Amino acid sequence: MKLAIEEAAATGTDVQEHDHHGIRQVLRDLGIQDINAAYSTGLQWGGEANEQVSSISSPTDGKLIGKVRMATAHDYEQVVLQAQEAFKSWRLVPAPKRGEIVRQIGNKLRQYKEPLGKLVSYEMGKILQEGLGEVQEMIDICDFAVGLSRQLHGLTMHSERPAHRMYEQYHPLGVVGIISAFNFPVAVWSWNAMLAAVCGDVCIWKPSEKTPLVAVAVQHIIKDVLQENELPEGIFNLVVGDAEIGGLMAADERVPLVSATGSTRMGKKVGAVVGARLGKALLELGGNNAIVLTANADLDIAIRAVLFGAVGTAGQRCTTTRRLIIHDSIYDDVKQRLLAAYPKLPVGHPLQEGNLVGPLIDQDAVRGFTDALGRVQQEGGKLLTGGEVLSGTGYETGTYVQPALVEAENHYHTVQEETFAPILYLIRYSGDVQNAIELQNGVRQGLSSSIFSLNMRETEAFLAATGSDCGIANVNIGTSGAEIGGAFGGEKETGGGRESGSDAWKIYMRRQTNTINYSTQLPLAQGIKFDI
Known part of the structure; x- marks a missing residue:
């Protein structure tokens, strides 16, 4: 039997005049037309005559992928x-x-x-x-x-x-x-x-x-x-x-x-x-997620988790690592490791093998990235590396940026906000783990959090009622990459939902509560007497 998806794609598409990375075939395989209908009820499509049409271009190369009619x-x-x-x-x-x-x-x-x-x-x-x-x-x-x-x-x-x-x-x-x-x-x-x-x-x-x-x-x-x-x-x-x-x-x-x-x-x-x-x-x-690195952290695995958490999806995950709370005894070591890694991050077309950071979704996102970096520096933050909007061959769309590292303090207004872009704030703490937990909890969002430590007392304190106030709290793994088996969601301005x-x-x-009386009497709850 011919698949419905093949029937939908039978005419092909002439919108995608290029075929970089086999996109033309992908569109055929998935039934994407030159202009796609506005709505579907499962078996039928509708709104084909709607006048408002939206053109969808890829942030990777600026090329038109297809158009879709907008529903009324x-x-x-x-x-x-x-x-x-x-x-x-x-x-x-x-x-x-x-x-x-x-x-x-x-x-x-x-x-x-x-x-x-x-x-x-x-x-x-x-x-x-x-x-x-x-x-x-x-x-x-x-x-x-x-x-x-x-x-x-x-x-x-x-x-x-x-x-x-x-x-x-x-x-x-x-x-x-x-x-x-x-x-x-x-x-x-x-x-x-x-x-x-x-x-x-x-x-x-x-x-x-x-x-x-x-x-x-x-x-x-x-x-x-x-x-x-x-x-x-x-x-x-x-x-x-x-x-x-x-x-x-x-x-x-x-x-x-x-x-x-x-x-x-x-x-x-x-x-x-x-x-x-x-x-x-x-x-x-929103999420304003933090990783805590205590003096007892295994930095070899922690740095890997920080890198993926901070730059994966170009910082456009709700669980992106946005704050790195580091004990002052290891702060300089962590800083140097990140400064060595960040400039080497391969930024480019996401379908090109070897690239680890793709583009931001659009120019508005790029402006959010650059504006946040400007504001945090005005507040006293120090840009350590990155922050550039990339240009030249392969970056013509203006949507590619170099992930940024910024030394900052947790109370900065910009740090308190969620910027949906690859900016990682390095925040120093001293003393015991409770000081780090207070910094972690000291934002309005409460989605994901993580601690790296080989000390059981520190990790258990992070997971206790007086620990992380987030819906997700991890030990020795990063803030992003949740499995589907656990309920996903957060507290405070993250919304409180679970999926x-x-x-x-x-x-x-x-939910429905049912009570069934299979006796010949009608006793009332709480021993109430109501005899007629």
Whole structure:
């Protein structure tokens, strides 16, 4: 049988006039057209006549990848109605059978891992290994969700009343809205969508307007599975649009849960709107993550973790290492090791083998990088190395920067903010580990944290109730690269949400407590007497 994705790509594309790194073939394999539709309800595409069209160019070389029509409020309404209708039947499918559909989606992602990973890299700018890793993360969460589909458990409780039984159960919630960010354009969607699917929910996905083509590609892949299983429209939906679509979703009482990933500023807006209607908001927002290096750290592994944490994805991860809190007894050693490593970091096209740092997503991100470096130096910070916007052959887009090292103090206003770029602040501490913990906790964000030490007392103090206040606290590994088995998320201005593993599935369901009386009497709780 000819795959739906092949049918979609049958006409090819003439937008991509170049073919650097095999991108033309990738677009064919993934069904990306010259101009792509504005929305999908799983099996059908719509909005093909919409006038507003967005051109998507790669930050790697500035070349046009493709265009996408932008959805209207009317399009969004059609998608919501279709999703509501699909929910009526999808929630009745037994959870293990829903898991079987997710299993097939995982297998289909395996089939398209190479082209999809390459498109993630090309459209977003992360190196190919990270692009492939992001698709692997999608595959892993599918595997997790398949097992979960047979473990959507509740508890039983003993009733204080004779001949009564109490238990709790979880039911599907309904339509789940997913607003994803450009830096992980497909993986974070899958964290939500695959868990929601096995829980019996249907999803509406609004991808970042900066990276919508990978979302279109994923929707083509899912379409194959839906067709092969003769499933209805509306289980997995996609709406490509700007902030207006996100605003409609946040305010929509028909969407009981909105999961939003992005900046703290965006999350506060979404959370306020969802909260005003007493909906659920799952917020994954900013991080100002620190690694603590104590006097007892193994610096050979610590430096490797710092480098990946600070420059991986060109500093555009929510878990990027932004602050390095170093004991003064090893400060000079760490500083010299980093000064030796940073100038050697290969910066360039992310699809070129050997490069470890790709471009920032756009010129706005570059301005954020240079502005932050200017501000922190005005506050007293010292730029040690890096900070340049690269130019010349291979850097014509102006989106490539040299990762920066800055000596700074934790209280600087610029250090207190999250700059979504590769700037690492070196911060000195003295005394015991509690002083480092106070610095680590002394920011408004609370996503990821890490300590490197071979001293058990120091590491246990970092993990104690008086230790790191972050949702993620690691020992002898970096701040980024979380596995899907653990719940992912943070505290304070990071939003408080949890996605992916552990019991994060519960937010996608509604909880119900049941009490059953199988006696001939009607005793009341708390011994209340109400005799007629």
